[in-house]
Amino acid sequence: xxxxxxxxxxxxxxxxxxxxxxxxxxxxxxxxxxxxxxxxxxxxxxxxxxxxxxxxxxxxxxxxxxxxxxxxxxxxxxxxxxxxxxxxxxxxxxxxxxxxxxxxxxxxxxxxxxxxxxxxxxxxxxxxxxxxxxxxxxxxxxxxxxxxxxxxxxxxxxxxxxxxxxxxxxxxxxxxxxxxxxxxxxxxxxxxxxxxxxxxxxxxxxxxxxxxxxxxxxxxxxxxxxxxxxxxxxxxxxxxxxxxxxxxxxxxxxxxxxxxxxxxxxxxxxxxxxxxxxxxxxxxxxxxxxxxxxxxxxxxxxxxxxxxxxxxxxxxxxxxxxxxxxxxxxxxxxxxxxxxxxxx
Numbered sequence: 001x002x003x004x005x006x007x008x009x010x011x012x013x014x015x016x017x018x019x020x021x022x023x024x025x026x027x028x029x030x031x032x033x034x035x036x037x038x039x040x041x042x043x044x045x046x047x048x049x050x051x052x053x054x055x056x057x058x059x060x061x062x063x064x065x066x067x068x069x070x071x072x073x074x075x076x077x078x079x080x081x082x083x084x085x086x087x088x089x090x091x092x093x094x095x096x097x098x099x100x101x102x103x104x105x106x107x108x109x110x111x112x113x114x115x116x117x118x119x120x121x122x123x124x125x126x127x128x129x130x131x132x133x134x135x136x137x138x139x140x141x142x143x144x145x146x147x148x149x150x151x152x153x154x155x156x157x158x159x160x161x162x163x164x165x166x167x168x169x170x171x172x173x174x175x176x177x178x179x180x181x182x183x184x185x186x187x188x189x190x191x192x193x194x195x196x197x198x199x200x201x202x203x204x205x206x207x208x209x210x211x212x213x214x215x216x217x218x219x220x221x222x223x224x225x226x227x228x229x230x231x232x233x234x235x236x237x238x239x240x241x242x243x244x245x246x247x248x249x250x251x252x253x254x255x256x257x258x259x260x261x262x263x264x265x266x267x268x269x270x271x272x273x274x275x276x277x278x279x280x281x282x283x284x285x286x287x288x289x290x291x292x293x294x295x296x297x298x299x300x301x302x303x304x305x306x307x308x309x310x311x312x313x314x315x316x317x318x319x320x321x322x323x324x325x326x327x328x329x330x331x332x333x334x335x336x337x338x339x340x341x342x343x344x
Contacts, residue, residue, distance in 0.1 A: 030062030031095040031102070038114070038145045042136030047129055047244040048119050048232055055115040056142070057085050059094055061108035064151070071151045073341040074110045075334075076138065076182075078163030078170040081122035081191070082223050085115035088164075091322075097330040107338040110150060114142055116170075120225040124192070124233035125163075125170025126265060130244045131232050138170070139178040157282075157342040162186040162333055164325055165294075168286075169193065172267045172301075176274035179281060184340040186285045186333050189321055193297040194268040195234065197248040197259040231258075234265040268301055275308050283340045284312035287328065289319035 036056050043052035063070060079088035094111070102108055116123040118131060127133045138161075147154040161182040163171040168190030175185040231245040235258045238244055248258040263269050271278070278284065284305075288298040295316070302314040315332075317324065 031099045032060045032065065033089070033095055034058045034060065038142055040132070040137040040141045042141050043132035043134070045129075046132035047236070047238060048131060050118045050123075050132065052132065054137070054142075055085060057089050057094075057113040057115075058146075058150070059098055059111035059113075060150075061102060061110065062099065063108055064110070068151075071153045071344050072108060072110045073158035073160070073337070073343060074112055074143075074146060074150075074152050075160040075162060075337050075341075076142070077111055077113045077329075078125060078138070078161070078167030079113060079116065080163075080165030080167050081124075081226065081229070084117040085113050088113060091325055092329050093326045097326055098334065101330050101334050106334050107343055109334070109337060109341065110146070110152060112142065112146055114138065116166075118229070118232075120229035120232055121223070122166055122226070122229045124166060124229060125173060126233035128233050128236040129238050130236035134170075134233075135174050135177060138174055139181045143181060153342065153344060155342075156181055156183045158183075160184040160186065160337045160341055162188065162337075164188040165191050165321070169267070172286075173265075173270070175281070175284075176267070176270060176277055179277040183282045183342075184284070184337060185281055186336050187287075188325065188328060188333070189288050189292055189294055190267070190286065190298060190301070191294055192230075193266060193294075193301050195230070195262040195266045197254055197262055199249060199252065199254060230262070235261045268297070268304055271301070271304050271310070272308060275310060278305070278308075278310045278312075283336070284310070285315065285332075285336055286312065287315040287317060287332065289321060289324065290316050291318075291320040293321065 036058065037053045038056045040052045040054055043050065061072065079085055098111060116125060116134065123131050123134045125134045125138065127135045146152060159182045161171050161175055168187040169192045171185055171187040172190055175182060227247065231247050235246045236244060237246045240246060246255065246258045248255055248262055286298060286302060288295050305312050
């Protein structure tokens with residue numbers, strides 16, 4: 001695993017735990033939060049043994065309970081690696097951020113946040129016999145359940161997909177494959193856009209600057225299993241129990257086939273295969289902070305989409321990986337979908 005990438009996840013640990021700690025608890029204003037479970041047929045039989053019954057948090061806008069004939073567009077928001085959906089509800093400061101921006105004039109929408117936390121602390125929103133088909137769960141199972149049980153505008157023109165970090169990766173990945181389900185994409189600080197493999201650095205007396213930092217005192221390190229999470233998602237091997245995946249390095253050597261599988265799951269490598277799909281979207285936005293350690297990969301994907309002629313907007317803002325997630329979601333993501341989705 002590339003040392004810079006493991007370093008990235010270590011920094012995210014501090015950023016997100018700090019962000020979750022300082023964001024005030026969501027206040028119950030006009031909008032409401034529901035917590036449900038959704039069964040994922042696409043996740044049944046996954047070899048790592050994760051439950052196919054997934055926690056899902058739903059934000060219902062202020063008029064949902066007072067206007068029983070009204071139907072709403074839906075934004076599906078995918079959370080990042082290492083923490084669960086409730087941590088992102090706190091990080092986004094829901095329902096307050098949504099209530100405030102709606103009160104200021106943004107159109108009302110339903111927001112759906114599925115929990116993708118797994119035995120290895122994250123699904124990578126990929127399709128694997130080891131983790132299950134998370135692409136299918138998000139784009140088919142979850143959408144079908146929400147459309148059947150809530151008052152939605154049940155067509156692609158009224159569905160958006162967004163996410164942060166691992167969720168940004170999931171937004172780009174699933175967006176490439178399901179343009180018939182969603183009509184607008186907003187990827188925030190996406191990780192894993194180019195998944196290269198290298199041998200870990202030889203450790204001398206002192207750890208290198210790229211080595212993962214320890215977890216904050218008293219807190220477990222949810223990024224300790226990121227190598228297993230990525231291998232389970234991108235290099236599954238049903239014939240290799242008990243883990244059912246292959247690691248990209250073995251006995252101090254890179255495994256070429258596994259390394260090729262990692263690269264094949266990189267949006268930078270995938271984009272040219274999905275140009276026609278990406279051009280079907282009404283709008284695509286990518287953003288990243290100017291101090292984000294993922295900035296370079298996001299800039300590179302922006303350049304690749306330009307070369308491929310895929311219309312999109314790329315925005316670089318002042319900030320790091322996690323310090324402006326709530327404000328960007330409130331002021332940029334929700335207003336974007338308010339403009340781009342079709343409302344009743």
